[in-house]
Structures are given as C-alpha cells and as structure tokens.
Amino acid sequence: MALTIFSIMIVLLLLGFPMMIPLIVGAFVGFFMLFNGFDQMETMIQQMMAGIRPASLIAVPMFIFAADIMTRGQSAGRLIDMVMSFVGHMKGGLAVSTAAACTMFGAVSGSTQATVVAIGSPLRPRMLKAGYKDSFILALIVNSSDIAFLIPPSIGMIIYGVVSNTSIAELFIAGIGPGLLILLLFSIYSVIYAIRHNVPTEEKTTWGQRARAVQKALWPLGFPAIIIGGIYGGIFSPTEAAAACVLYALLLETVVFRSLNWHGVYETAKSTGLITAVVFILVGAGAAFSWVISFAQIPQTILGSIGIDEMGSIGVLFVISIAFFIGCMFVDPIVVILVLVPIFAPVVKSVGLDPVLVGTVITLQVAIGSATPPFGCDIFTAIAVFKRPYIEVVRGTPPFILMLLSVSVALIFFPQIALFLRDLAFAK
Amino acid sequence: DTWRYAFEEAMDEVQGKYAQKFKEVIEANSDHEIQLFPYGTLGESADIMEQAQAGILQFVDQSPGFTGALIPEAQVFFVPYLLPDNEEELFEFFRTSKAVNEMFPKLYAEQGLELLTMFPEGEVGITTQEPISSPEDFDQVKVRVMTNPLLVESYKAFGATPTPLPWGEVYGALQTGIIQGQENPTFYILSNKLYEVSEHLTYIGHNNFTTAVMANQDFYQGLSDADKEVVQKATDEAFEYILEYQKGQTQASIDGIKEAKPDYTITVLEDEKRQPFRDAAAQVEEAFIEMTGDSGKGLLEQFKADLEAVKK
Amino acid sequence: MTDANHGSQEQSNTDTTGLDDAPLTAYESSLPGFLGTIDNGISRIESLMLAAGVLLMAANTMSNVVGRFVFQSSIFFSEELNRILIILITFAGISYAARHGRHIRMSAIFDAMPPKLRKVMMIVISLVTAVFMFGLAWYALQYLMTQAGRGRVLPALQIPVWMPLVWVPIGFFMTGLQYFLTAVKNMIEKDIYLSTNVLEGYDDNEQEI
Ligand code: NA
Ligand code: NA
Numbered sequence: 050m051a052l053t054i055f056s057i058m059i060v061l062l063l064l065g066f067p068m069m070i071p072l073i074v075g076a077f078v079g080f081f082m083l084f085n086g087f088d089q090m091e092t093m094i095q096q097m098m099a100g101i102r103p104a105s106l107i108a109v110p111m112f113i114f115a116a117d118i119m120t121r122g123q124s125a126g127r128l129i130d131m132v133m134s135f136v137g138h139m140k141g142g143l144a145v146s147t148a149a150a151c152t153m154f155g156a157v158s159g160s161t162q163a164t165v166v167a168i169g170s171p172l173r174p175r176m177l178k179a180g181y182k183d184s185f186i187l188a189l190i191v192n193s194s195d196i197a198f199l200i201p202p203s204i205g206m207i208i209y210g211v212v213s214n215t216s217i218a219e220l221f222i223a224g225i226g227p228g229l230l231i232l233l234l235f236s237i238y239s240v241i242y243a244i245r246h247n248v249p250t251e252e253k254t255t256w257g258q259r260a261r262a263v264q265k266a267l268w269p270l271g272f273p274a275i276i277i278g279g280i281y282g283g284i285f286s287p288t289e290a291a292a293a294c295v296l297y298a299l300l301l302e303t304v305v306f307r308s309l310n311w312h313g314v315y316e317t318a319k320s321t322g323l324i325t326a327v328v329f330i331l332v333g334a335g336a337a338f339s340w341v342i343s344f345a346q347i348p349q350t351i352l353g354s355i356g357i358d359e360m361g362s363i364g365v366l367f368v369i370s371i372a373f374f375i376g377c378m379f380v381d382p383i384v385v386i387l388v389l390v391p392i393f394a395p396v397v398k399s400v401g402l403d404p405v406l407v408g409t410v411i412t413l414q415v416a417i418g419s420a421t422p423p424f425g426c427d428i429f430t431a432i433a434v435f436k437r438p439y440i441e442v443v444r445g446t447p448p449f450i451l452m453l454l455s456v457s458v459a460l461i462f463f464p465q466i467a468l469f470l471r472d473l474a475f476a477k
Numbered sequence: 478d479t480w481r482y483a484f485e486e487a488m489d490e491v492q493g494k495y496a497q498k499f500k501e502v503i504e505a506n507s508d509h510e511i512q513l514f515p516y517g518t519l520g521e522s523a524d525i526m527e528q529a530q531a532g533i534l535q536f537v538d539q540s541p542g543f544t545g546a547l548i549p550e551a552q553v554f555f556v557p558y559l560l561p562d563n564e565e566e567l568f569e570f571f572r573t574s575k576a577v578n579e580m581f582p583k584l585y586a587e588q589g590l591e592l593l594t595m596f597p598e599g600e601v602g603i604t605t606q607e608p609i610s611s612p613e614d615f616d617q618v619k620v621r622v623m624t625n626p627l628l629v630e631s632y633k634a635f636g637a638t639p640t641p642l643p644w645g646e647v648y649g650a651l652q653t654g655i656i657q658g659q660e661n662p663t664f665y666i667l668s669n670k671l672y673e674v675s676e677h678l679t680y681i682g683h684n685n686f687t688t689a690v691m692a693n694q695d696f697y698q699g700l701s702d703a704d705k706e707v708v709q710k711a712t713d714e715a716f717e718y719i720l721e722y723q724k725g726q727t728q729a730s731i732d733g734i735k736e737a738k739p740d741y742t743i744t745v746l747e748d749e750k751r752q753p754f755r756d757a758a759a760q761v762e763e764a765f766i767e768m769t770g771d772s773g774k775g776l777l778e779q780f781k782a783d784l785e786a787v788k789k
Numbered sequence: 790m791t792d793a794n795h796g797s798q799e800q801s802n803t804d805t806t807g808l809d810d811a812p813l814t815a816y817e818s819s820l821p822g823f824l825g826t827i828d829n830g831i832s833r834i835e836s837l838m839l840a841a842g843v844l845l846m847a848a849n850t851m852s853n854v855v856g857r858f859v860f861q862s863s864i865f866f867s868e869e870l871n872r873i874l875i876i877l878i879t880f881a882g883i884s885y886a887a888r889h890g891r892h893i894r895m896s897a898i899f900d901a902m903p904p905k906l907r908k909v910m911m912i913v914i915s916l917v918t919a920v921f922m923f924g925l926a927w928y929a930l931q932y933l934m935t936q937a938g939r940g941r942v943l944p945a946l947q948i949p950v951w952m953p954l955v956w957v958p959i960g961f962f963m964t965g966l967q968y969f970l971t972a973v974k975n976m977i978e979k980d981i982y983l984s985t986n987v988l989e990g991y992d993d994n995e996q997e998i
Contacts, residue, residue: 065899066914067892069883073921089533090928091935094957099520101879104643107846107871110878114843202649208517210670212487216737217648217670283654285854286646292850315840322839326882327891329875343518344481344533387517391488423895432893439895530939546941546950588939617861624865624945640863641945 050082051347055379062423068439072334072424079341093337100336100381101329104288105160105204110325111291112163113434115272115298116170117317122302122309124269125171131266133175134259137251141243143179145236147172147186148193152232155197157276158287161419162328162430164194170434180248187437188445191420191427192453193235198382198416199228202287205382205412212390213397215404222474223409223467227460234452268301327433332381332426339384348376348388362400366410366461369393373411377418378425385418386411409467410460417453422446483514483525484538485688490668491598491719491726492538492688498718499536499690502711507704511536530589532693540688541595545625548584549769550776555627556765557634557683557758559780562600566787567685568720571596574783580776581689591697593712596719598686599662599727602743604675606657610746612636612753620658621647630764631683634757651675662686663730672734677742681754816888819974819985831963832888838881846874866945873953880960887967890987908981911989915972922965929958 057078058071080093119125132150136142147168155164169190176186198205201221210217242248254262275293279285285293302309309317342348355368372393376385390411397407419425422443431442460466482500484492493515500511519525519534522543529537541551553559553576561567571577577595585592603609605618615637622628622639632639640656650656651674659671662685666672692708700708734741766774816836818828853867886892899910936951943950970985981989 062895063898064914065894065896065910067894067918069892070914070918070921073925077921077924084533087928089531090924091932092528092531092533094925094929094932095524095527096520098876098954098957099524101875102872103645104868104871105645107850107875110843110875111847111850114847202652204645207645207648211668212516214487214489214668216673218673281653283650284858286642286650286655288646289850289854292847293854295847296851314844318840318843319836322843322878322882323886323889323891325843325875326839326879327886327893329879330883331893333879340519343514346512384517387515391515429893433891436891438897439893440897531935546944547939619857624868626944629865638861638863640857641865641868643868 050079050345051342051351053082054078054341059423068429069330069334072331072338076334076337076341079338079345083341083345092340096337096340097333100333106329106332108158108160108288108291109162109166109328110321111288111295112158112160113166113324114318114321115291115294116167117321118295118298118302118309118314119269119272120171121313121317122298123306124272124298124301127266128269128272129171129175131262133251134254134262138253140250141236141240141248142250143172143176144181144189144239144243147176148189148232148235148239151190151193152196152200152228154276155194156200156228157280158197158291160287161194161197161427163291164197165190165427165430166434168194169431173435181243182246182445183437184441184445185242187431187435187442188449189235189239191431191442192446192449193232194427195416195420196228196231198412198419199224199231199409201225203412205386205415206408208383208386209390209408209411212387213394213404213408215408219405219471219475220408220412223405223471224412226466226470227409227413227456230466231453231456234456235449238448238452268305271297271301324433328426328429331429335381335424336384339380342380343384343388348372349392352392360400362402363461365396365400365402366407369407370410370414370457370461373414374418374421377415378421378423381426382415382419385415403464403468405471406464406467410457413453413457413460417450417457420446421450479510479512480535481512481514481533482536482538483519483528483534484516485522485525485540485543486516487668488513488515490664491662491723494722495596495690495715495719496538498715499711502714503707506710507707509704509707529691529693532695534693535696536593536690536692538688538690540686542623542625544689547588550584550773551581552625552627552765552768553773553777553780554687555625555631555684556762556777557631558755559784560597560685560687561784561788562682562685563789564724566789567597569787570784573787574780576776576779576783580779585691586694589694590691591694593690593692593708594716595687595689596716597723598688599664599723599730600680600682601660601684601686602663602666602678602680603658603660604666604671605677605679606675608677608742608744609679609681610744610750612757618658619656620660621650621656622660626768627761627765630761631758634760635754636757647671648674663727663734667730667733672738672741677744678734680745682746682751683754683758816986820970832885835881835885835963838877839885842874842878842881846871846878849874869943869946876953877956880956883960884963884967887964888984888986890983904981907989908975911981911983912972912975915968915975919965919968919972922961922968926958926961926965929954929961933958
C-alpha cells in the first residue's frame with residue numbers, strides 16, 4: 050500500500066499538478082484502501098482541519114504580515130542598511146548576516162516558516178542586488194531557517210522530551226552546539242561562495258556613517274527588542290510577539306514613517322492571507338496524509354523487518370537518522386516524532402544510548418527533512434512568498450544538505466558536539 | 478480481527494498502562510489483535526473521539542473534561558472537592574457509583590458510545606514559583622488552565638488569574654514567566670518535565686483527574702456474546718490493575734521529581750488550610766448546575782449520594 | 790512587470806522583489822455578462838475575507854496580551870477565535886489563489902514539454918484538480934452535517950462547532966469551479982492558461998543576475 054501511494058504522489062508531483070493534489074490524492078487513496086471505499090472520507094476532512102488548527106501556527110501569518118509591512122515600508126530597509134554598514138565590505142558579509150539573522154530569529158520565534166518570511170523577504174532583494182544568485186539565496190534562507198529547530202525554544206524537542214521521557218531543559222542546551230556548528234559551516238560556505246562567484250563588496254564605511262545608519266535604524270530596532278525582550282522577558286508567547294510586531298510595524302509605517310496608507314495596509318493583509326492559505330492547505334493535506342501513514346502502521350511494518358535489535362549503538366543511531374530523515378521528507382515533523390520515537394524507545398534503551406543525544410540527532414534530521422525536497426513546509430513557504438518556481442527554490446539545496454548530513458555523521462561519531470554544553474550546564 | 482484503541486497520553490502514562498493491560502487480556506483470551514495509538518498519533522483528544530464515533534476506532538480513552546462539549550454533564554468531574562482524597566473511598570466510589578456505572582452510560586450512548594469504565598488517574602497538583610498555602614498566595618498568579626468554564630471559575634474562586642494557553646506553549650511560558658502555574662496529576666508533571674520550570678508543587682486536594690474508556694456502540698452491540706464477555710473481562714481486569722498501579726504511583730512520581738530536582742518543594746496542604754479553598758469552590762457547583770440544568774443537577778445529587786455510601 | 794503585454798491578464802510569478810502583490814487588485818472575471826459580475830463579486834468577497842481575517846487575527850492576539858497585562862484577565866475565546874479565523878483565511882484563500890494561479894506546483898518537467906502537450910496536460914491537470922476539489926467539498930459538507938448532528942459547542946465561545954466549518958465546503962467548491970473554468974478556458978483559447986486569468990510562464994528577465 051505504501052509503495053502504491055508514494056508512487057502515485059511522486060508521479061503527480063513531477064507532472065506539474067498543484068502541490069496540494071499529490072498530498073490530497075495520497076491521503077484519498079490511503080483512506081480508500083484502508084476502509085474499502087469512500088465511507089470514512091469525513092475523517093480526511095477532520096485531519097485537514099486538525100492540521101491547520103495548532104495555535105502555534107498562528108505565528109506564521111502574523112510574522113508574514115509584519116514582515117510584509119516592514120518590507121513595503123522603510124523599517125526593513127533601514128535595518129538592513131545598518132547591518133550593511135558594518136559587514137558590507139566583507140566578502141560574503143551579507144550572506145553570513147542573513148544566515149545569522151535566520152538562526153537568531155528562528156531560535157526566538159520557534160517557527161521556521163515565520164523565519165523564511167520575516168528574514169527572507171527583506172533580505173532577499175538586497176542579496177540579489179548585491180550580486181548573489183537567487184538559487185543560492187533561497188537555499189541559504191530555507192536551510193538557515195531550519196537551524197531554528199535545534200535552538201531553544203524548539204517545539205520538536207519539547208514533544209520528543211515528553212514522548213521519550215527526557216529532560217527538555219537538557220535537550221534545549223544540547224541543541225545549541227550542533228545548531229551553531231551548522232551556522233558556522235553555512236557561514237564558511239557563504240564566504241567561499243562569495244569569493245568564487247566574485248560577489249562585489251561595498252566600500253568600507255566610516256564609523257560616522259555607521260553611527261548615522263544606526264541612528265536611522267533606531268525605530269526599527271524595536272522589532273528585535275519586542276521579539277527577544279518580549280519573549281525571554283515573559284511578556285509574550287512567540288505567537289503574541291508576532292502580533293505585537295504587526296502592531297509595531299503598523300505604527301511605524303503609517304504614523305512615524307508615513308510610508309504606508311490604509312489602503313496599503315488592506316492590500317498587505319490580503320496578500321498575507323493569500324500566502325497563508327496557499328501554505329496552510331498544504332499543511333492540512335499533509336496532516337491527512339500523515340494520519341493515513343500512522344493509522345496503517347506503515348513505519349512499524351517497515352522498521353519491524355530491519356532487525357535493528359542486532360545493531361550496536363552507532364548502527365542504531367544511523368537507522369534512527371535515516372528513518373527520521375525519510376519520514377520528514379514526506380510527513381509533518383511533529384507526527385514523525387510522535388509515531389517513531391516510541392518505536393525506537395526500546396532499542397535506544399537496550400543499547401544504552403543517551404536519550405538527549407538521540408533527541409538531538411532526531412531534531413537535526415527533522416530540520417534537514419523539512420528543508421529537503423520533495424515535501425517541506427519551508428520550501429512551500431519560500432515558493433509562496435517569493436513567487437519563484439519550485440525547482441529554483443530547491444536548486445541551490447544540495448551543498449546545504451551535504452553540510453547538514455556531515456554534521457549528522459559528525460554528531461553520531463562525536464556526541465560531545467551536543468553533549469559538551471549539556472554536561473557543563475548540568476555538571477554531569 | 479484487528480481492533481484499534483487510541484488514548485490521550487503516552488504509552489507509559491496511566492492511560493497507556495491501562496490500554497496495554499486491556500490489550501494483553503483481550504489477546505490472551507481471544508483471537509483478536511489490538512493496535513494501540515498513543516497521544517497525537519491519530520490527532521488530538523477531540524479527533525480520536527470523533528474517529529471512535531465514526532467507527533474507525535473501536536476503543537477510545539477520553540477524559541470527561543474533554544467530553545464537556547459533547548456531554549456537558551461530564552464536567553461534573555471538574556467540580557472541586559467533590560471526589561474524596563482518601564484512596565480506598567475513591568476506588569470504591571468508582572467501583573460502585575450508580576452515577577458512574579448507570580447514569581453516565583446512558584449519556585454516552587446518546588453519542589453512539591458504549592461507556593466501558595471510568596477510573597481516576599491521580600490527584601491533581603498545582604505547580605507554582607512561590608509557595609501556596611492560602612487563596613491570598615494566589616493573588617496575581619497566572620495559572621494555566623484548559624479552556625473550560627468550570628476550571629476558569631474554580632481558579633477565579635481560588636484567587637488566582639486563570640490563563641488559557643495551548644498545551645504546546647506551557648513549558649516555554651513557565652520558563653519565560655508568562656504564566657506562573659499550571660495544574661496536572663503528578664505523573665504528568667513528572668513525564669512532561671514541568672518540575673524543571675517551577676519550584677513548588679502543592680496539593681490542595683481539589684480534584685482527582687478522571688478518565689473514561691469507551692467503545693463504538695455499533696461495534697460493541699455487533700459483537701458476539703463471547704466477545705462482549707472478553708471485552709468486559711479486559712475492562713474489569715485493567716480497571717483493578719490500574720487502581721493497584723496507582724497506589725504507589727503518586728509516590729513514585731514524587732520520588733522521580735525529587736531525584737531529578739532535590740530542592741523541589743512538595744506540599745500537601747493540611748485540612749484547615751484547605752478550608753478557604755473549599756469554601757470558595759461552592760460557587761463552582763452552582764455554575765455547573767447553571768450550565769447543565771436538571772440533568773446535571775440530578776447527576777450531581779446521585780454523585781453525592783454515591784459518595785456518602787462509600788464514606789468510611 | 791509584463792502586464793502591458795497581456796492587457797489585464799496577469800503573468801504568473803513575475804515578481805522577484807518580495808511580497809508586492811499589486812496585480813492582485815486587478816482581477817477581472819473572464820466569464821461573460823451576468824456570470825462575470827457574480828464572479829467578480831465573489832472574488833471581492835474572498836479578498837475582503839482574507840484581509841479582514843488577517844487583521845482580526847492580529848487585533849485578537851494583541852487584545853489578549855493587553856487584557857492579561859493591563860486588566861489581569863485573559864480573553865478566554867482568543868485561541869478559539871484564531872482557529873476560526875485561520876479556517877476562514879485558508880478556505881477563502883485557496884479559491885482566491887486558484888483564480889490568480891498562485892497554488893504551488895513543481896513545473897520543471899511540465900515546462901520542458903512541447904506547447905501542444907503542455908496544453909493537453911494543463912487541461913488534464915485542471916480537470917483532475919477540479920474533480921478532487923468537488924469531492925472534498927462534498928465530504929466537507931458531510932463532515933459539517935455530522936458535526937451539526939452531534940451538537941458540540943466550542944467550550945469558550947459556546948457557539949456550535951459546525952459554524953466555523955461552513956467556509957470549508959464553499960472554499961473547496963469555489964476552488965474546484967476555478968480549476969474547471971481553467972480547463973474550459975484552455976479548451977477554447979489558443980494560449981495556455983494557469984488559471985482563468987493567468988497565462989503560464991515565468992518571467993526570467995529578473996532572475997540570476
Ligand atoms: Na527554536
Ligand atoms: Na521535506
């Protein structure tokens with residue numbers, strides 16, 4: 050059954066059907082085969098609703114809206130001018146700043162999709178202007194955003210912690226090492242890319258010019274203050290911080306900078322709604338499809354035939370990595386964690402693996418899977434927001450996947466990448 | 478046949494333990510196989526309930542608190558200080574109560590569900606950042622509650638600021654300080670690591686978390702007498718098993734928390750200090766009757782009669 | 790912008806400068822006469838719901854923060870209201886996106902096909918998509934009626950669970966209709982259309998600088 054469904058989905062995808070159709074047809078065929086007919090299709094609708102329902106998803110349209118207002122107005126431009134005044138003269142400086150901004154924003158907001166929009170939409174035009182290729186920019190944005198999974202707060206780690214009975218606080222700390230390592234690799238790659246493609250640099254600015262740029266960015270610097278201060282200060286949940294950014298952006302652009310009138314606000318809200326719908330229908334269809342996979346116990350069937358009990362701890366970590374990587378290529382990461390973690394729990398225990406290490410390995414795979422074709426929420430978001438064809442959004446991905454996979458392998462052989470900080474913090 | 482059974486908790490939490498025992502008895506006494514679907518694998522609580530009603534799932538475990546939208550009377554389990562905190566009385570109540578064993582099955586049947594059993598999961602404790610010993614201590618304390626009117630009413634009565642928050646955001650919100658408290662049974666506080674982001678756990682004795690196991694009614698009615706008997710046998714054996722399991726379970730959870738965080742304070746509020754909370758809670762009972770009308774009132778009266786009967 | 794080449798027709802995916810969606814305002818139904826008027830009206834309602842949904846969501850979420858901090862009391866229906874709004878946005882949005890040819894697809898192989906085959910494929914894709922959208926509209930209606938029959942209410946708002954679901958079958962149906970009309974348009978017109986209003990093809994002049 051699994052093979053039939055996957056084949057149909059891939060064919061429909063390649064033929065150029067709207068992306069929702071492979072997912073919907075996959076779920077549809079699944080329901081048809083599971084229940085010998087059309088009797089239970091209502092549950093498919095139920096699961097599509099369940100997919101778009103989680104409260105944390107509300108942050109996505111809110112950050113899209115805020116980013117959209119900032120980009121149409123002056124806030125985003127002023128912030129980027131400020132960053133450029135410091136890094137514009139360095140080879141790859143803008144690309145490294147973009148990666149770092151994605152990591153930081155993703156870390157705080159907890160939403161990779163929101164990161165793609167909030168950081169990607171103002172920075173992409175600037176990178177294009179600076180001379181980077183679009184395929185590189187898009188891959189950089191999508192993949193850097195996924196570092197968010199590893200850096201606290203991370204909803205994936207919370208769920209893993211609950212299902213596997215592992216300390217969430219320890220998981221949070223363990224994710225930081227690999228997260229920063231990935232950021233470092235991306236930064237090195239960005240610099241090499243900039244040198245090899247001879248991306249021009251800007252003239253070095255004086256401290257006076259920098260001070261002026263900072264001064265011009267004073268108002269927009271309220272955004273990082275709202276997000277970082279608001280969330281860590283216990284004022285907002287990430288979703289609420291997103292809404293606060295909307296409010297602040299509206300205030301700045303309509304009252305302070307006067308760069309947006311109310312008609313512009315209306316248009317912006319409409320375009321935000323459109324992007325949200327295009328992405329969320331895929332999230333919903335993906336949830337219905339995940340339900341089929343989970344109900345039919347397909348992972349259990351596949352994993353049951355591998356004989357994982359015979360392997361050593363390195364072997365088990367490899368199997369786990371591959372299982373989560375493949376799972377997240379097709380299915381929503383949260384569902385993958387909920388379904389697969391209990392299946393692996395006994396073997397993890399029997400070979401004596403540190404559950405915190407396993408959690409970090411899994412979270413990393415989840416991050417990679419979400420940025421990897423064919424199905425990935427962040428890819429969908431990038432397509433919807435930047436209006437670039439699918440193939441172009443994923444074209445620049447291979448070098449990034451290669452870097453991410455090497456970090457995965459490194460993590461398996463050198464667990465200290467994740468556990469060093471944890472051991473330090475918890476005095477183990 | 479393969480029967481499917483979904484529940485709201487993870488495999489090694491109370492509902493999961495019950496389900497595993499249920500599965501074990503069914504499979505030992507019949508040719509049927511049971512597939513278990515823990516929390517989230519087929520959707521949230523409301524989703525699996527609907528799937529059981531649709532006949533996709535044969536068995537489902539949903540706590541009456543979540544059933545409130547479907548069967549308002551089920552919210553009686555949210556009325557504070559109704560259930561006894563004496564374990565033997567509590568267990569005997571669930572074994573013998575007419576309200577639980579005769580009145581509720583009728584209400585569930587109207588929704589196409591065969592109520593197999595209800596059982597307690599453990600006393601509800603409240604985690605906070607500062608110690609709690611009176612309603613005054615709750616002043617300005619934001620306590621996360623499920624979006625349920627009676628829970629909201631209860632915490633208002635206790636003097637706290639009830640704050641609704643999606644479950645996924647609770648750990649983070651406790652860490653950053655958006656909220657200062659939340660309530661759950663002890664095993665859940667342990668398994669969800671809520672002690673990591675709080676300093677005090679207080680039992681004011683206001684409730685014991687209750688859950689219910691149901692079968693799809695068409696499925697159940699269509700079973701042969703022999704199969705029905707197997708299901709009843711599994712229900713009863715798992716019920717006694719889970720009561721036995723609970724006896725040491727709260728203490729084991731407390732030990733688990735203490736081991737992970739030795740300086741964590743755990744307080745069982747003594748009886749006279751509970752009195753102000755008990756007094757405040759009277760208004761919640763009125764709110765329940767207002768919400769559920771005569772049907773709820775009748776149920777509540779029967780509930781109290783049943784409780785009186787098991788008092789030692 | 791290449792709008793000038795095609796009159797009021799939009800060109801899909803022309804924009805590389807981010808989120809600027811100026812062409813969205815220019816929806817003109819390609820249906821004749823009275824039907825066209827209705828279609829334009831529906832498009833306007835959809836866009837109104839999209840914008841209002843997003844604005845309400847922001848207002849609702851912020852009010853909750855203000856309530857919690859200033860008045861020490863949260864808005865209990867805040868989360869439920871957002872859930873209702875997200876359904877509204879998603880299902881008003883999918884048909885609006887279908888009108889404007891904005892649904893995400895992977896067109897690499899499709900684009901490499903000869904034009905004749907592309908036209909045939911576009912008709913097949915539109916029809917198959919329409920069929921599934923109509924199917925989902927039907928099952929969404931069934932689901933809605935099941936919910937109505939159970940009489941469940943949302944715990945905080947105390948309104949029936951089925952009410953916010955009303956937009957689901959309508960959204961699927963309107964989307965199916967758009968794809969159906971796209972198939973028809975491709976059958977009668979010479980060019981290849983992504984939606985009733987949008988010609989296929991990406992504008993390449995701005996990319997890969
Ligand atoms: Na994060
Ligand atoms: Na993917």
